[in-house]
Amino acid sequence: MTQTDETTGATQTKVPPAEKGAEIPKTFWGYLKSFGPGIVVVLSWLGAGDLVDCSVAGANYGYALMWGLALALFARFALVNTIAKFQLMNPNGYSLMEGYGAVNRTYPLVLGLGAVLYGHMSTAYCLSGAANALYHLTGVGSVLLWAVLSLVLTVLITGRAVYRHLELVQKLILALVTIVLLGSVALVKPDAAHIAKGLFGLELPPTMGSFSAVLVVISLVGAVGGSIGNLLYPLWMKQKGYIRPEHRKLQQYDLLFAIVIMIILNLSVWIIGAEVLHPAGKTISNVNDLAGLLGGVAGRFGEVLIYLAVWAACYSTVIGGADGYLRLAMDGLYASKPVRKEKYGGNHAKDPLFRGLYVIVVLLPLLWVLPGMPGFVPLTVVANAALIFFLPVISIGLLFIINKRKLMGAYVHNIWDNLLLGVLTVLSLYGAYKIAVEMVKKIIGG
Numbered sequence: 063m064t065q066t067d068e069t070t071g072a073t074q075t076k077v078p079p080a081e082k083g084a085e086i087p088k089t090f091w092g093y094l095k096s097f098g099p100g101i102v103v104v105l106s107w108l109g110a111g112d113l114v115d116c117s118v119a120g121a122n123y124g125y126a127l128m129w130g131l132a133l134a135l136f137a138r139f140a141l142v143n144t145i146a147k148f149q150l151m152n153p154n155g156y157s158l159m160e161g162y163g164a165v166n167r168t169y170p171l172v173l174g175l176g177a178v179l180y181g182h183m184s185t186a187y188c189l190s191g192a193a194n195a196l197y198h199l200t201g202v203g204s205v206l207l208w209a210v211l212s213l214v215l216t217v218l219i220t221g222r223a224v225y226r227h228l229e230l231v232q233k234l235i236l237a238l239v240t241i242v243l244l245g246s247v248a249l250v251k252p253d254a255a256h257i258a259k260g261l262f263g264l265e266l267p268p269t270m271g272s273f274s275a276v277l278v279v280i281s282l283v284g285a286v287g288g289s290i291g292n293l294l295y296p297l298w299m300k301q302k303g304y305i306r307p308e309h310r311k312l313q314q315y316d317l318l319f320a321i322v323i324m325i326i327l328n329l330s331v332w333i334i335g336a337e338v339l340h341p342a343g344k345t346i347s348n349v350n351d352l353a354g355l356l357g358g359v360a361g362r363f364g365e366v367l368i369y370l371a372v373w374a375a376c377y378s379t380v381i382g383g384a385d386g387y388l389r390l391a392m393d394g395l396y397a398s399k400p401v402r403k404e405k406y407g408g409n410h411a412k413d414p415l416f417r418g419l420y421v422i423v424v425l426l427p428l429l430w431v432l433p434g435m436p437g438f439v440p441l442t443v444v445a446n447a448a449l450i451f452f453l454p455v456i457s458i459g460l461l462f463i464i465n466k467r468k469l470m471g472a473y474v475h476n477i478w479d480n481l482l483l484g485v486l487t488v489l490s491l492y493g494a495y496k497i498a499v500e501m502v503k504k505i506i507g508g
Contacts, residue, residue, distance in 0.1 A: 083304060083305040083309060084305075084309060086312060087312065093312065097316045098229045098302045100316040101233055101319075102232045103294055103386075104236075104320040104321075104324050105236055106291055106378065106383060106386055107289065107291055107292075107379075108324065108379065117331050117332070117334065117339075118335070120331070120334065121335040122340070123267055124336045125261075125332075126260060126263070126267045126275075127265070127266075127267075127275060128260030129261055129263065129264050129265075131329070132261055137453075138324075139317065140483070141292055141457065142292050142317060143314065144460055144483060145158055145292065145460065147479070148464065149161075150306065151307050151470070151471075151473045152471065153472075154471075157393060159173070159393040161463045161469055162397065162459050163397035164463070165462045165466070170397035170398050171397075171399075172394075173394050173455070173459075174392070174394020176455075177290055177387045177390040177394065178387070178422060178423060180387065180452070181383050181387030181388065181390075181422075182427055185379075185384065186431075188383070189212060189380055189431060190205075190431050191372050191373075191375075191376035192377040192380060193208040193212055194372070195370070195373035195376065198369050199366065199369045199370070206431055212377065212380065216380055216424060219381050228381065228382070228385055232378055232381075235374045235377070238374050239374035242370045243327055243330035244330060246367050246371070247330045247333050247334060250333065250337040252333045257329075257333065290390075290452045291383075291386070292456065294386035295317070297389050304316070384423065384424045389410065396408065454491050457483050460483055461480065461484070464479050
Protein backbone atom coordinates (compact mmCIF):
# COMPACT_ATOMS: atom_id res chain seq x y z
CA MET A 63 0.00 0.00 0.00
CA THR A 64 1.44 3.40 -0.96
CA GLN A 65 0.51 6.97 -0.17
CA THR A 66 2.05 10.40 -0.69
CA ASP A 67 3.36 12.41 2.26
CA GLU A 68 1.83 15.88 1.91
CA THR A 69 4.79 17.49 3.67
CA THR A 70 7.64 15.94 1.72
CA GLY A 71 5.91 14.82 -1.47
CA ALA A 72 7.63 11.44 -1.15
CA THR A 73 5.82 8.17 -1.68
CA GLN A 74 5.88 5.80 1.27
CA THR A 75 5.17 2.10 1.45
CA LYS A 76 3.27 1.00 4.54
CA VAL A 77 3.82 -2.44 6.01
CA PRO A 78 0.37 -4.08 6.24
CA PRO A 79 -0.50 -4.88 9.87
CA ALA A 80 -1.05 -8.56 9.04
CA GLU A 81 2.40 -8.90 7.43
CA LYS A 82 4.75 -10.21 10.11
CA GLY A 83 7.70 -11.01 7.87
CA ALA A 84 10.39 -13.52 8.82
CA GLU A 85 9.94 -15.65 11.92
CA ILE A 86 12.03 -14.50 14.90
CA PRO A 87 14.49 -17.29 15.84
CA LYS A 88 14.69 -18.60 19.41
CA THR A 89 17.92 -20.60 19.25
CA PHE A 90 21.50 -20.15 18.03
CA TRP A 91 20.95 -22.53 15.13
CA GLY A 92 17.68 -20.81 14.37
CA TYR A 93 19.57 -17.56 13.90
CA LEU A 94 22.13 -19.21 11.64
CA LYS A 95 19.37 -20.66 9.47
CA SER A 96 17.63 -17.28 9.30
CA PHE A 97 20.70 -15.47 7.94
CA GLY A 98 20.48 -14.59 4.25
CA PRO A 99 20.61 -10.91 3.28
CA GLY A 100 24.05 -10.59 4.86
CA ILE A 101 25.37 -13.54 2.87
CA VAL A 102 23.93 -12.22 -0.38
CA VAL A 103 25.23 -8.70 0.17
CA VAL A 104 28.69 -9.74 1.39
CA LEU A 105 29.23 -11.72 -1.81
CA SER A 106 27.96 -8.77 -3.83
CA TRP A 107 30.52 -6.64 -1.97
CA LEU A 108 33.29 -9.24 -2.24
CA GLY A 109 34.21 -8.82 -5.87
CA ALA A 110 37.27 -7.99 -7.85
CA GLY A 111 37.72 -4.81 -5.81
CA ASP A 112 38.46 -6.66 -2.60
CA LEU A 113 40.61 -9.36 -4.20
CA VAL A 114 42.69 -6.91 -6.19
CA ASP A 115 42.98 -4.14 -3.60
CA CYS A 116 43.94 -6.55 -0.81
CA SER A 117 46.42 -8.47 -2.95
CA VAL A 118 47.92 -5.23 -4.33
CA ALA A 119 48.29 -3.87 -0.81
CA GLY A 120 49.78 -7.13 0.46
CA ALA A 121 52.17 -7.50 -2.48
CA ASN A 122 53.39 -3.89 -2.46
CA TYR A 123 53.35 -3.07 1.24
CA GLY A 124 53.31 -6.37 3.12
CA TYR A 125 51.24 -6.01 6.29
CA ALA A 126 51.90 -2.26 6.66
CA LEU A 127 48.51 -1.05 5.37
CA MET A 128 46.30 -3.73 6.92
CA TRP A 129 44.94 -1.09 9.32
CA GLY A 130 43.32 0.56 6.28
CA LEU A 131 41.24 -2.57 5.76
CA ALA A 132 40.15 -2.51 9.40
CA LEU A 133 39.14 1.14 9.02
CA ALA A 134 37.18 0.39 5.87
CA LEU A 135 35.31 -2.51 7.46
CA PHE A 136 34.44 -0.38 10.48
CA ALA A 137 33.09 2.29 8.14
CA ARG A 138 31.02 -0.27 6.28
CA PHE A 139 29.45 -1.78 9.39
CA ALA A 140 28.62 1.64 10.89
CA LEU A 141 27.07 2.90 7.68
CA VAL A 142 25.07 -0.21 6.76
CA ASN A 143 23.84 -0.76 10.31
CA THR A 144 22.45 2.78 10.36
CA ILE A 145 20.81 2.22 6.98
CA ALA A 146 19.18 -0.99 8.20
CA LYS A 147 18.03 0.67 11.42
CA PHE A 148 16.22 3.37 9.48
CA GLN A 149 14.37 0.92 7.26
CA LEU A 150 13.25 -1.22 10.21
CA MET A 151 12.52 1.43 12.82
CA ASN A 152 11.08 4.46 11.05
CA PRO A 153 7.38 4.78 11.96
CA ASN A 154 6.27 5.83 8.46
CA GLY A 155 7.16 2.56 6.76
CA TYR A 156 9.56 4.32 4.39
CA SER A 157 12.03 2.35 2.33
CA LEU A 158 15.57 3.72 2.30
CA MET A 159 15.11 5.47 -1.03
CA GLU A 160 11.84 6.97 0.16
CA GLY A 161 13.74 8.29 3.16
CA TYR A 162 16.23 10.00 0.87
CA GLY A 163 13.29 11.33 -1.14
CA ALA A 164 11.89 12.92 2.02
CA VAL A 165 15.16 14.88 2.35
CA ASN A 166 15.03 16.06 -1.25
CA ARG A 167 12.98 14.78 -4.18
CA THR A 168 16.02 14.50 -6.49
CA TYR A 169 18.24 12.72 -3.95
CA PRO A 170 17.07 9.15 -4.69
CA LEU A 171 17.24 9.85 -8.43
CA VAL A 172 20.93 10.79 -8.09
CA LEU A 173 21.61 7.64 -6.08
CA GLY A 174 19.65 5.60 -8.62
CA LEU A 175 21.79 6.95 -11.45
CA GLY A 176 24.86 6.17 -9.36
CA ALA A 177 23.59 2.60 -9.00
CA VAL A 178 23.34 2.30 -12.79
CA LEU A 179 26.84 3.67 -13.33
CA TYR A 180 28.47 1.60 -10.64
CA GLY A 181 26.39 -1.45 -11.52
CA HIS A 182 27.76 -1.21 -15.06
CA MET A 183 31.40 -0.79 -13.96
CA SER A 184 31.11 -3.44 -11.26
CA THR A 185 29.76 -5.96 -13.75
CA ALA A 186 32.49 -4.96 -16.21
CA TYR A 187 35.52 -5.66 -14.05
CA CYS A 188 33.97 -8.61 -12.23
CA LEU A 189 32.88 -10.20 -15.52
CA SER A 190 36.43 -9.70 -16.78
CA GLY A 191 37.84 -11.32 -13.66
CA ALA A 192 35.44 -14.27 -13.73
CA ALA A 193 36.01 -14.90 -17.46
CA ASN A 194 39.80 -14.68 -17.11
CA ALA A 195 39.70 -17.13 -14.21
CA LEU A 196 37.58 -19.66 -16.13
CA TYR A 197 39.79 -19.40 -19.21
CA HIS A 198 42.99 -20.06 -17.22
CA LEU A 199 41.33 -22.81 -15.20
CA THR A 200 40.23 -24.74 -18.28
CA GLY A 201 42.62 -23.62 -21.03
CA VAL A 202 39.63 -23.88 -23.37
CA GLY A 203 38.15 -21.22 -25.65
CA SER A 204 38.86 -17.56 -24.95
CA VAL A 205 38.21 -14.95 -22.28
CA LEU A 206 35.47 -13.43 -24.45
CA LEU A 207 33.74 -16.82 -24.86
CA TRP A 208 33.68 -17.40 -21.10
CA ALA A 209 32.37 -13.87 -20.56
CA VAL A 210 29.49 -14.53 -22.95
CA LEU A 211 28.68 -17.85 -21.27
CA SER A 212 28.82 -16.18 -17.85
CA LEU A 213 26.36 -13.53 -18.99
CA VAL A 214 23.98 -16.16 -20.34
CA LEU A 215 24.01 -17.93 -16.96
CA THR A 216 23.52 -14.59 -15.20
CA VAL A 217 20.42 -13.85 -17.28
CA LEU A 218 19.00 -17.29 -16.41
CA ILE A 219 19.60 -16.82 -12.68
CA THR A 220 18.50 -13.20 -12.33
CA GLY A 221 15.71 -13.57 -14.85
CA ARG A 222 13.85 -15.71 -12.35
CA ALA A 223 13.69 -12.65 -10.07
CA VAL A 224 13.19 -14.84 -6.98
CA TYR A 225 15.26 -13.99 -3.91
CA ARG A 226 15.55 -17.56 -2.64
CA HIS A 227 17.30 -18.65 -5.85
CA LEU A 228 19.83 -15.84 -5.53
CA GLU A 229 20.40 -16.63 -1.86
CA LEU A 230 20.94 -20.34 -2.55
CA VAL A 231 23.51 -19.67 -5.30
CA GLN A 232 25.34 -17.14 -3.11
CA LYS A 233 25.50 -19.57 -0.16
CA LEU A 234 27.08 -22.21 -2.39
CA ILE A 235 29.63 -19.69 -3.69
CA LEU A 236 30.37 -18.52 -0.14
CA ALA A 237 31.20 -22.07 0.91
CA LEU A 238 33.52 -22.47 -2.08
CA VAL A 239 35.40 -19.18 -1.71
CA THR A 240 35.82 -19.64 2.07
CA ILE A 241 37.30 -23.13 1.72
CA VAL A 242 39.59 -22.03 -1.10
CA LEU A 243 40.95 -18.90 0.59
CA LEU A 244 41.43 -20.46 4.02
CA GLY A 245 43.17 -23.40 2.38
CA SER A 246 45.40 -20.97 0.52
CA VAL A 247 46.33 -19.18 3.74
CA ALA A 248 47.22 -22.49 5.36
CA LEU A 249 49.69 -23.15 2.53
CA VAL A 250 51.65 -19.91 3.09
CA LYS A 251 51.91 -20.24 6.92
CA PRO A 252 51.44 -16.56 7.93
CA ASP A 253 53.28 -14.78 10.75
CA ALA A 254 50.76 -13.79 13.48
CA ALA A 255 53.06 -11.11 14.94
CA HIS A 256 53.37 -9.34 11.58
CA ILE A 257 49.60 -9.46 11.11
CA ALA A 258 49.05 -7.82 14.53
CA LYS A 259 51.60 -5.10 13.72
CA GLY A 260 49.91 -4.40 10.38
CA LEU A 261 46.49 -4.09 12.01
CA PHE A 262 47.53 -1.73 14.81
CA GLY A 263 50.76 -0.07 13.62
CA LEU A 264 49.08 2.69 11.50
CA GLU A 265 52.12 2.75 9.22
CA LEU A 266 52.00 4.73 5.94
CA PRO A 267 55.05 3.60 3.93
CA PRO A 268 56.47 5.28 0.79
CA THR A 269 55.10 4.33 -2.62
CA MET A 270 55.90 0.86 -3.87
CA GLY A 271 54.83 -0.45 -7.27
CA SER A 272 52.24 1.36 -9.41
CA PHE A 273 49.97 2.55 -6.61
CA SER A 274 50.82 4.92 -3.73
CA ALA A 275 49.97 3.98 -0.15
CA VAL A 276 47.37 6.75 0.00
CA LEU A 277 45.69 5.53 -3.20
CA VAL A 278 45.64 1.95 -1.93
CA VAL A 279 44.04 2.95 1.39
CA ILE A 280 41.47 5.15 -0.31
CA SER A 281 40.74 2.43 -2.83
CA LEU A 282 40.17 0.07 0.10
CA VAL A 283 37.74 2.51 1.69
CA GLY A 284 36.00 2.89 -1.68
CA ALA A 285 35.73 -0.84 -2.32
CA VAL A 286 34.88 -1.90 1.23
CA GLY A 287 33.41 1.05 3.09
CA GLY A 288 32.18 3.60 0.60
CA SER A 289 30.49 1.53 -2.06
CA ILE A 290 27.02 2.40 -3.23
CA GLY A 291 26.59 -1.35 -2.90
CA ASN A 292 25.97 -0.70 0.81
CA LEU A 293 22.49 0.47 -0.20
CA LEU A 294 21.69 -3.01 -1.50
CA TYR A 295 21.33 -4.54 1.94
CA PRO A 296 17.86 -3.08 2.71
CA LEU A 297 16.52 -4.44 -0.60
CA TRP A 298 17.38 -8.01 0.35
CA MET A 299 16.31 -7.46 3.96
CA LYS A 300 12.82 -6.72 2.69
CA GLN A 301 12.77 -9.73 0.37
CA LYS A 302 13.92 -12.01 3.20
CA GLY A 303 11.19 -10.68 5.49
CA TYR A 304 13.18 -8.37 7.79
CA ILE A 305 10.47 -5.71 7.75
CA ARG A 306 9.49 -4.84 11.32
CA PRO A 307 11.21 -3.32 14.39
CA GLU A 308 11.12 -6.80 15.95
CA HIS A 309 13.59 -7.95 13.28
CA ARG A 310 16.26 -5.48 14.40
CA LYS A 311 18.21 -7.97 16.52
CA LEU A 312 18.08 -10.62 13.78
CA GLN A 313 19.21 -8.03 11.23
CA GLN A 314 22.15 -6.94 13.40
CA TYR A 315 23.37 -10.51 13.82
CA ASP A 316 22.91 -11.10 10.09
CA LEU A 317 25.01 -8.03 9.25
CA LEU A 318 27.62 -8.87 11.89
CA PHE A 319 27.96 -12.34 10.40
CA ALA A 320 28.47 -10.78 6.98
CA ILE A 321 31.19 -8.42 8.25
CA VAL A 322 33.00 -11.27 10.03
CA ILE A 323 32.98 -13.24 6.76
CA MET A 324 34.25 -10.13 5.00
CA ILE A 325 37.12 -9.81 7.48
CA ILE A 326 38.14 -13.45 7.09
CA LEU A 327 38.07 -13.43 3.29
CA ASN A 328 39.75 -10.05 2.81
CA LEU A 329 42.51 -10.79 5.31
CA SER A 330 43.07 -14.15 3.63
CA VAL A 331 43.83 -12.50 0.28
CA TRP A 332 45.98 -9.84 1.94
CA ILE A 333 48.01 -12.45 3.85
CA ILE A 334 48.69 -14.43 0.67
CA GLY A 335 49.97 -11.30 -1.09
CA ALA A 336 52.10 -10.26 1.90
CA GLU A 337 53.63 -13.70 2.46
CA VAL A 338 54.26 -14.73 -1.16
CA LEU A 339 54.69 -11.67 -3.38
CA HIS A 340 55.99 -8.99 -1.01
CA PRO A 341 59.19 -10.82 0.04
CA ALA A 342 59.97 -11.51 -3.63
CA GLY A 343 59.41 -7.88 -4.62
CA LYS A 344 56.63 -8.83 -7.05
CA THR A 345 53.48 -6.80 -7.78
CA ILE A 346 50.03 -7.38 -9.25
CA SER A 347 49.35 -6.19 -12.81
CA ASN A 348 46.94 -8.79 -14.23
CA VAL A 349 44.80 -11.75 -13.24
CA ASN A 350 47.68 -14.20 -13.81
CA ASP A 351 49.65 -12.39 -11.10
CA LEU A 352 46.85 -13.23 -8.69
CA ALA A 353 47.32 -16.90 -9.50
CA GLY A 354 51.04 -16.40 -9.06
CA LEU A 355 50.34 -15.72 -5.40
CA LEU A 356 50.32 -19.45 -4.77
CA GLY A 357 51.80 -20.85 -7.96
CA GLY A 358 55.33 -20.55 -6.60
CA VAL A 359 54.34 -22.26 -3.35
CA ALA A 360 52.05 -25.08 -4.45
CA GLY A 361 52.48 -25.27 -8.22
CA ARG A 362 49.44 -25.73 -10.43
CA PHE A 363 47.35 -26.68 -7.38
CA GLY A 364 47.99 -23.24 -5.89
CA GLU A 365 47.08 -21.54 -9.16
CA VAL A 366 43.83 -23.48 -9.38
CA LEU A 367 42.91 -22.39 -5.84
CA ILE A 368 43.38 -18.72 -6.68
CA TYR A 369 41.54 -18.95 -10.00
CA LEU A 370 38.63 -20.59 -8.18
CA ALA A 371 38.66 -17.80 -5.60
CA VAL A 372 38.77 -15.12 -8.30
CA TRP A 373 35.89 -16.73 -10.19
CA ALA A 374 33.74 -17.19 -7.08
CA ALA A 375 34.27 -13.67 -5.75
CA CYS A 376 33.82 -11.99 -9.13
CA TYR A 377 30.85 -14.00 -10.36
CA SER A 378 28.97 -13.66 -7.07
CA THR A 379 29.23 -9.89 -7.55
CA VAL A 380 27.99 -10.14 -11.14
CA ILE A 381 24.79 -11.97 -10.21
CA GLY A 382 24.24 -9.98 -7.02
CA GLY A 383 24.68 -6.70 -8.87
CA ALA A 384 22.44 -7.77 -11.74
CA ASP A 385 19.62 -8.10 -9.22
CA GLY A 386 20.52 -5.47 -6.63
CA TYR A 387 21.71 -2.46 -8.62
CA LEU A 388 18.73 -2.65 -10.95
CA ARG A 389 16.31 -2.77 -8.01
CA LEU A 390 18.15 0.13 -6.37
CA ALA A 391 18.01 2.21 -9.55
CA MET A 392 14.29 1.60 -10.01
CA ASP A 393 13.55 2.31 -6.35
CA GLY A 394 15.44 5.58 -6.67
CA LEU A 395 13.45 6.50 -9.77
CA TYR A 396 10.12 5.64 -8.15
CA ALA A 397 10.96 7.55 -4.95
CA SER A 398 11.66 10.63 -7.09
CA LYS A 399 8.81 10.02 -9.54
CA PRO A 400 5.91 8.46 -7.60
CA VAL A 401 3.59 9.00 -10.57
CA ARG A 402 5.65 6.55 -12.60
CA LYS A 403 5.54 4.06 -9.73
CA GLU A 404 1.75 4.26 -9.64
CA LYS A 405 1.57 3.88 -13.42
CA TYR A 406 3.29 0.50 -13.30
CA GLY A 407 1.98 -0.55 -9.89
CA GLY A 408 5.49 -0.52 -8.45
CA ASN A 409 6.32 -3.58 -10.58
CA HIS A 410 9.79 -3.06 -12.08
CA ALA A 411 9.35 -5.82 -14.64
CA LYS A 412 6.41 -4.00 -16.24
CA ASP A 413 8.35 -0.76 -16.67
CA PRO A 414 10.06 -0.57 -20.10
CA LEU A 415 12.85 1.49 -18.53
CA PHE A 416 13.79 -1.55 -16.44
CA ARG A 417 14.61 -3.53 -19.57
CA GLY A 418 16.78 -0.70 -20.86
CA LEU A 419 18.67 -0.47 -17.58
CA TYR A 420 19.11 -4.26 -17.60
CA VAL A 421 20.96 -3.94 -20.91
CA ILE A 422 23.19 -1.17 -19.51
CA VAL A 423 24.02 -2.87 -16.20
CA VAL A 424 24.16 -6.53 -17.22
CA LEU A 425 24.82 -6.86 -20.96
CA LEU A 426 26.85 -3.82 -22.14
CA PRO A 427 29.73 -4.52 -19.69
CA LEU A 428 30.70 -7.28 -22.14
CA LEU A 429 32.32 -4.50 -24.21
CA TRP A 430 35.01 -4.08 -21.53
CA VAL A 431 36.15 -7.65 -22.10
CA LEU A 432 36.97 -7.04 -25.78
CA PRO A 433 40.65 -6.93 -26.81
CA GLY A 434 42.31 -3.56 -26.32
CA MET A 435 40.17 -2.52 -23.36
CA PRO A 436 41.78 -1.65 -19.97
CA GLY A 437 43.12 -4.61 -18.01
CA PHE A 438 41.28 -6.29 -15.18
CA VAL A 439 43.46 -4.98 -12.33
CA PRO A 440 43.87 -1.28 -13.35
CA LEU A 441 40.14 -1.04 -14.13
CA THR A 442 39.29 -2.52 -10.74
CA VAL A 443 41.58 -0.29 -8.66
CA VAL A 444 40.60 2.97 -10.38
CA ALA A 445 36.86 2.17 -10.38
CA ASN A 446 36.86 1.34 -6.67
CA ALA A 447 38.97 4.36 -5.73
CA ALA A 448 36.41 6.56 -7.50
CA LEU A 449 33.68 5.11 -5.26
CA ILE A 450 34.88 7.39 -2.48
CA PHE A 451 32.88 10.19 -4.14
CA PHE A 452 29.62 8.39 -3.38
CA LEU A 453 30.31 8.03 0.32
CA PRO A 454 29.78 11.72 1.25
CA VAL A 455 26.52 11.75 -0.72
CA ILE A 456 25.26 8.66 1.13
CA SER A 457 26.43 9.67 4.62
CA ILE A 458 25.33 13.33 4.44
CA GLY A 459 21.87 12.23 3.31
CA LEU A 460 21.71 9.75 6.19
CA LEU A 461 22.62 12.51 8.66
CA PHE A 462 19.56 14.45 7.50
CA ILE A 463 17.36 11.34 7.60
CA ILE A 464 18.22 10.19 11.14
CA ASN A 465 17.77 13.71 12.52
CA LYS A 466 14.31 14.31 11.05
CA ARG A 467 11.68 13.55 13.69
CA LYS A 468 9.02 13.10 10.99
CA LEU A 469 11.14 10.28 9.55
CA MET A 470 12.60 8.61 12.64
CA GLY A 471 10.04 9.35 15.34
CA ALA A 472 11.30 8.21 18.75
CA TYR A 473 14.60 7.02 17.24
CA VAL A 474 15.79 10.50 16.22
CA HIS A 475 18.94 12.14 17.66
CA ASN A 476 20.92 9.02 18.55
CA ILE A 477 24.28 10.49 19.57
CA TRP A 478 26.30 7.45 18.48
CA ASP A 479 24.70 7.26 15.03
CA ASN A 480 25.36 10.97 14.55
CA LEU A 481 28.94 10.70 15.78
CA LEU A 482 29.75 7.72 13.55
CA LEU A 483 28.17 9.27 10.48
CA GLY A 484 29.79 12.63 11.20
CA VAL A 485 33.26 11.10 11.42
CA LEU A 486 32.59 8.98 8.34
CA THR A 487 31.45 12.04 6.39
CA VAL A 488 34.59 14.02 7.31
CA LEU A 489 36.82 11.09 6.35
CA SER A 490 34.98 10.62 3.08
CA LEU A 491 35.26 14.28 2.13
CA TYR A 492 38.99 14.17 2.86
CA GLY A 493 39.31 10.94 0.90
CA ALA A 494 37.45 12.41 -2.07
CA TYR A 495 39.82 15.38 -2.04
CA LYS A 496 42.92 13.19 -1.89
CA ILE A 497 41.81 10.87 -4.67
CA ALA A 498 40.88 13.84 -6.88
CA VAL A 499 44.36 15.33 -6.38
CA GLU A 500 46.03 12.01 -7.14
CA MET A 501 43.97 11.54 -10.31
CA VAL A 502 44.82 15.03 -11.53
CA LYS A 503 48.52 14.35 -10.92
CA LYS A 504 48.35 11.15 -12.92
CA ILE A 505 46.55 12.87 -15.79
CA ILE A 506 49.02 15.80 -15.86
CA GLY A 507 51.93 13.41 -15.55
CA GLY A 508 50.73 11.55 -18.63
